[in-house]
Amino acid sequence: MIIDCHGHYTTAPTGLQAYRDAQIAALTDPSRAPSGGAAISDDEIRESLENAQLKLQRERGTDVTIFSPRASAMAHHIGDAATSRDWSRQCNDLIHRVCRLYPDNFVGVCQLPQSPGVPPSTCIAELERSVTELGFIGCNLNPDPSGGHWTAPPLTDRAWYPLYEKMVELDVPAMVHVSSSCNPNFHATGAHYINADTTAFMQFLTADLFKDFPALRFIIPHGGGAVPYHWGRYRGLAQDMKRPPLGELIRHNVFFDTCVYHQAGIELLLKIVPADNILFGSEMVGAVRGVDPETGHYFDDTKRYLDNIRSVSDADRVKIFEGNARKVYPRINRALASGSGESRWVG
Amino acid sequence: MIIDCHGHYTTAPTGLQAYRDAQIAALTDPSRAPSGGAAISDDEIRESLENAQLKLQRERGTDVTIFSPRASAMAHHIGDAATSRDWSRQCNDLIHRVCRLYPDNFVGVCQLPQSPGVPPSTCIAELERSVTELGFIGCNLNPDPSGGHWTAPPLTDRAWYPLYEKMVELDVPAMVHVSSSCNPNFHATGAHYINADTTAFMQFLTADLFKDFPALRFIIPHGGGAVPYHWGRYRGLAQDMKRPPLGELIRHNVFFDTCVYHQAGIELLLKIVPADNILFGSEMVGAVRGVDPETGHYFDDTKRYLDNIRSVSDADRVKIFEGNARKVYPRINRALASGSGESRWVG
Numbered sequence: 001m002i003i004d005c006h007g008h009y010t011t012a013p014t015g016l017q018a019y020r021d022a023q024i025a026a027l028t029d030p031s032r033a034p035s036g037g038a039a040i041s042d043d044e045i046r047e048s049l050e051n052a053q054l055k056l057q058r059e060r061g062t063d064v065t066i067f068s069p070r071a072s073a074m075a076h077h078i079g080d081a082a083t084s085r086d087w088s089r090q091c092n093d094l095i096h097r098v099c100r101l102y103p104d105n106f107v108g109v110c111q112l113p114q115s116p117g118v119p120p121s122t123c124i125a126e127l128e129r130s131v132t133e134l135g136f137i138g139c140n141l142n143p144d145p146s147g148g149h150w151t152a153p154p155l156t157d158r159a160w161y162p163l164y165e166k167m168v169e170l171d172v173p174a175m176v177h178v179s180s181s182c183n184p185n186f187h188a189t190g191a192h193y194i195n196a197d198t199t200a201f202m203q204f205l206t207a208d209l210f211k212d213f214p215a216l217r218f219i220i221p222h223g224g225g226a227v228p229y230h231w232g233r234y235r236g237l238a239q240d241m242k243r244p245p246l247g248e249l250i251r252h253n254v255f256f257d258t259c260v261y262h263q264a265g266i267e268l269l270l271k272i273v274p275a276d277n278i279l280f281g282s283e284m285v286g287a288v289r290g291v292d293p294e295t296g297h298y299f300d301d302t303k304r305y306l307d308n309i310r311s312v313s314d315a316d317r318v319k320i321f322e323g324n325a326r327k328v329y330p331r332i333n334r335a336l337a338s339g340s341g342e343s344r345w346v347g
Numbered sequence: 348m349i350i351d352c353h354g355h356y357t358t359a360p361t362g363l364q365a366y367r368d369a370q371i372a373a374l375t376d377p378s379r380a381p382s383g384g385a386a387i388s389d390d391e392i393r394e395s396l397e398n399a400q401l402k403l404q405r406e407r408g409t410d411v412t413i414f415s416p417r418a419s420a421m422a423h424h425i426g427d428a429a430t431s432r433d434w435s436r437q438c439n440d441l442i443h444r445v446c447r448l449y450p451d452n453f454v455g456v457c458q459l460p461q462s463p464g465v466p467p468s469t470c471i472a473e474l475e476r477s478v479t480e481l482g483f484i485g486c487n488l489n490p491d492p493s494g495g496h497w498t499a500p501p502l503t504d505r506a507w508y509p510l511y512e513k514m515v516e517l518d519v520p521a522m523v524h525v526s527s528s529c530n531p532n533f534h535a536t537g538a539h540y541i542n543a544d545t546t547a548f549m550q551f552l553t554a555d556l557f558k559d560f561p562a563l564r565f566i567i568p569h570g571g572g573a574v575p576y577h578w579g580r581y582r583g584l585a586q587d588m589k590r591p592p593l594g595e596l597i598r599h600n601v602f603f604d605t606c607v608y609h610q611a612g613i614e615l616l617l618k619i620v621p622a623d624n625i626l627f628g629s630e631m632v633g634a635v636r637g638v639d640p641e642t643g644h645y646f647d648d649t650k651r652y653l654d655n656i657r658s659v660s661d662a663d664r665v666k667i668f669e670g671n672a673r674k675v676y677p678r679i680n681r682a683l684a685s686g687s688g689e690s691r692w693v694g
Contacts, residue, residue, distance in 0.1 A: 143532070149496070150532045185490070185497045190549035190584050194573045195542035202537035222580075226541045226573030232609025233569075236635030236646035237537050262579025268615045288583030299583035 002303070003325040003332070004057075006175070006221055006257045006281030007065035007106075009095060011052045013044035019090055020073070027079050038090050045097055052285050054105060060303050062282075064336065066329060068109035068140050069095055072188055074179035077147035081115040081122055088113040088126055096134040099335075107335045108136040109175065112163075114145040116152065121162035131170045135338075137331035139167070141174035141218075143200055148183030148192055155200055155218075156207035164213050173217035173255075173328050176200040189287035197225025201254070205238055205246075210253045217253055217328050219279060223260035228272045250277055255328055257281030258302045258320070261288055266305035275316035279324045280306065349650070350672040350679070351404075353522070353568055353604045353628030354412035354453075356442060358399045360391035366437055367420070374426050385437050392444055399632050401452060407650050409629075411683065413676060415456035415487050416442055419535055421526035424494035428462040428469055435460040435473055443481040446682075454682045455483040456522065459510075461492040463499070468509035478517045482685075484678035486514070488521035488565075490547055495530030495539055502547055502565075503554035511560050520564035520602075520675050523547040536634035544572025548601070552585055552593075557600045564600055564675050566626060570607035570616050578619045597624055602675055604628030605649045605667070608635055613652035622663035626671045627653065 019038035026033035053065060069091035076084055088111045095108045110130035112123040123139075130136040141163075144150050153159050155176070167174060178196040179188075186192035197220045210216060220227070227234060235246055243249065255277050260266050269278065281302065288299040297304055306312070306320065326333055366385035373380035400412060416438035423431055435458045442455045457477035459470040470486075477483040488510075491497050500506050502523070514521060525543040526535075533539035544567045557563060567574070574581060582593055590596065603620055606628050607613050616625065628649065635646040644651055653659070653667065673680055 150530055152532075154532050183497055185499070185501050185546055185550070187549040187553055190552065190581065191542075191546045194545050194577060194580075195538075198541050198545075198573065199532055199538045202534040203532070205537065206534060223576065226545065226576060229570065229573060229576035229612050229615060230541060230607060232607065232612060232639065232646050233541075233635055234537065236608055236637055236639065237534075239637045239640075240635060260577060260579065261583055262619075264615050264618050265576050265579060268576060268611050271611050272609075288580055288587060290583055290586045292579065292583065293586075299579050 002062040002321045004062050004065045004282050005279040005325050006283050007067045008070045010070050010285050011048045013040045013048050015040040056284055060301055065106055066109055067106040069111040071177050072180045074111050076114040076142055076145035077182055081118045084115045085113040092130050107332055109138040110136045112139050114142050116146040120160050124166045135335055137329045138172045139174050140177040142178050143196055144178050148181035148186045154203045156203050156209045164216050168215050171330055175219040175221055194225045197222050201227045219255045221257045223269050224256035228269045231272045247274055255279050259283040261299040263305050275319050278320045280321045349409040349668045351409050351412040351629050352626040352672050353630050354414045355417045357417050357632050358395045360387045360395050362387040403631055407648055412453055413456055414453040416458040418524050419527045421458050423461045423489055423492035424529055428465045431460040431462045439477050454679055456485040457483045459486050461489050463493040467507050471513045482682055484676045485519045486521050487524040489525050490543055491525050495528035495533045501550045503550050503556045511563050515562050518677055522566040522568055541572045544569050548574045566602045568604045571603035575616045575619045594621055602626055606630040608646040610652050622666050625667045627668045
C-alpha cells in the first residue's frame with residue numbers, strides 16, 4: 001500500500017469559499033455573516049475529487065492520501081479565535097465528508113483553530129473532536145499564526161505544551177505547516193512554507209522538547225525545507241552547540257515528507273536522511289500544478305522520483321511508502337480497517 | 348587563483364566589540380559613548396588573522412578572500428540610523444586596514460548603515476566611500492534590517508532603487524545577507540540566514556527587477572538557501588506564474604556561493620545550478636567551526652567538496668573558483684593588480 005502523507009483539499013467546492021467570504025465580510029459588517037454552514041452537496045464533493053486527487057491517485061499508483069484542509073486557506077491571521085474556530089470546524093467537517101465518501105482513499109487530518117496571541121490550548125477541543133468524533137489521525141500545526149510576522153513563541157516554548165499533551169494522549173502527530181503570508185516579503189508556497197520548515201527544525205535542534213515529550217511526533221513537510229541540503233551545516237551547528245547528533249535527535253520525533261519536485265532533490269533527501277524518518281508525500285494537488293517540460297511528468301509526481309532511485313532497499317521503500325506513515329500516524333491503522341468513518345472513535 | 352567570495356571578520360580584535368558595547372550603552376546613557384574610534388593596533392589585527400583566516404587559506408590552498416565585517420554583528424536593528432552609520436564606518440575602516448596589511452589575501456566588501464524604517468538611500472554615502480576611498484568591491488545588503496521581523500519592503504520594491512542605481516553606477520554587487528535575529532523564532536545561522544536566502548530568491552523570481560536594472564548583481568549566500576534543493580519547485584512555480592525559466596531569470600543577475608557543508612549538498616548545487624552562476628565561498632571562519640568527525644576535515648572546508656567532484660569540467664572549475672568572482676565583482680581585478688589599497692579609487 002502506498003500512503004501519501006501530504007494532501008490538502010485545494011479543489012474544494014466553491015460553497016466553502018462562499019462561506020469564508022461571508023465570514024470575512026462579517027468581520028466589518030455583521031449582517032453579512034454566513035447563515036449556517038457551507039452549502040455543499042455530496043455530488044459537488046465527488047466532482048471536485050474525481051478529476052483531481054482520485055484521478056491522480058489512480059494514474060500514479062498511490063492508494064491513500066492523508067488529507068487535510070487547504071493549508072494556504074487556514075489564514076489564522078484573519079479575524080479572531082472565534083473566526084478561526086468556526087472556519088476550522090467547517091473545513092474539518094468537509095474533510096470528514098470526503099473521508100466518508102471515499103473511505104479507501106482519504107484519511108483525515110485537521111486544521112487547528114489557532115489565532116495570533118491566543119494560547120494554543122484553545123485548539124484542544126477541536127483537535128479532540130476531530131480525532132475522537134471525526135476519526136482523524138493528526139493535525140496541521142501552524143508555527144506562525146500571524147501569517148509571516150512570526151509573533152508566536154517558538155514551537156519549543158511551554159505555551160505549546162498543553163496542546164502537545166493532548167496530542168500525546170490521543171497519539172496523533174502534527175505536520176508543521178504555515179498558511180498564507182500577509183507579509184509581502186514572503187511568497188507563500190515559494191518562501192514562507194520552506195522557511196517555516198527550516199525554522200521549525202532549528203527550533204527542535206536547539207531545545208529539549210523531546211526530553212519533555214518522548215512520544216511527540218512532528219512531520220516537517222516539503223522535504224524538510226532547506227535542512228537536508230544543509231545537513232552538514234546542521235550537523236556542525238549541533239556539534240558546536242553540544243547537542244546530540246541529528247540522527248539521534250530526530251529519530252522518534254521528527255520526520256520529513258518527500259515533497260521535493262525534482263530527481264536530484266529527492267536523491268539528496270534519501271541519501272542524507274535516515275529512511276526511518278522519511279514519509280512519502282506529494283502535496284498533490286498543491287503548490288506546483290504543471291508538467292515539467294524536462295520530464296513530461298507532473299512536478300509533484302514524487303513517486304516517480306522515488307521509483308527511479310535503485311539504491312533504496314526494498315525494506316526502506318516499504319517504510320517510506322507505508323510503514324513510517326503507520327508508525328507516525330498510528331490511528332491510520334484503525335481508520336483504514338474500519339473505513340475511516342463516523343464516530344467509531346468516541347471514547 | 349582561488350577566490351573565496353564569502354568571509355567575515357569574525358575574529359576581529361576585542362577593541363571592536365568594546366567600541367560597540369560603549370555605543371550600545373550610550374543609547375540609554377549618553378555619557379558612556381565611545382570616545383573616538385575602536386582602539387586596535389596593527390599587531391592585534393595581524394594576530395587575529397594569522398592563526399585563523401590566513402592559516403586556513405594556506406592550509407586549504409585558497410588565495411584571496413572577499414572580506415567583510417562580521418554579518419551577525421551588523422545588527423541593524425540596534426539603535427537608529429546614526430548608530431548604524433557610526434558602527435558601519437568603524438567596521439568598514441577595520442576591513443580596510445586588513446586589506447592594507449594583507450593586500451594579497453583580502454579584498455574588502457562593506458557593511459551598509461541600514462536601519463529599520465529608514466530609506467535604503469541613506470546607505471549611498473557609505474557605499475560610495477567604501478568603494479571610491481577604501482577600494483572595496485561590493486556590499487552586504489540586509490533584506491531584513493529589523494532582525495527577524497521582516498518589516499522592510501521586499502528587495503524588488505522601488506524603495507531600494509536609489510541604492511541599486513548607485514551599485515550599478517559603481518559596478519559593485521551585493522551579497523544578500525541578514526544579520527543576527529532578535530526574533531526568538533529564528534536561530535541566526537541555522538534559520539534566519541537560510542530563510543533570507545530563500546526569501547530573496549523568491550522575491551527576485553516574482554518581479555521584474557532585472558528588467559529595470561539589467562546590470563544589477565546579487566550573490567545569494569549559503570548555497571542559495573533552500574533553492575537548489577527545491578529547484579523543481581521553483582521551476583514549477585515560475586512556469587505556473589508565466590515567469591521566465593530559472594536559468595534565464597538568474598543568468599546575469601543572481602549568483603549562489605558554495606557555503607554548503609557536506610559533499611552531497613555541494614554535489615546537488617553543482618548538478619543543478621549553471622556553473623556560470625556559482626562562486627566559490629566558504630564563510631570561513633564562520634557559522635560552523637568544528638571538524639566533521641565523518642571526514643576528519645572542517646565542515647566549512649568547501650574547497651575539498653568541490654575538489655572531490657570529478658564531473659566538473661576544468662573550464663567550469665576555473666569559473667567557480669575565480670572567473671565568476673572576477674565577473675560579478677569586477678573591481679577585484681583592479682584591487683588585486685594594485686594591492687587593494689588606499690584611495691587609488693577616487694574619481
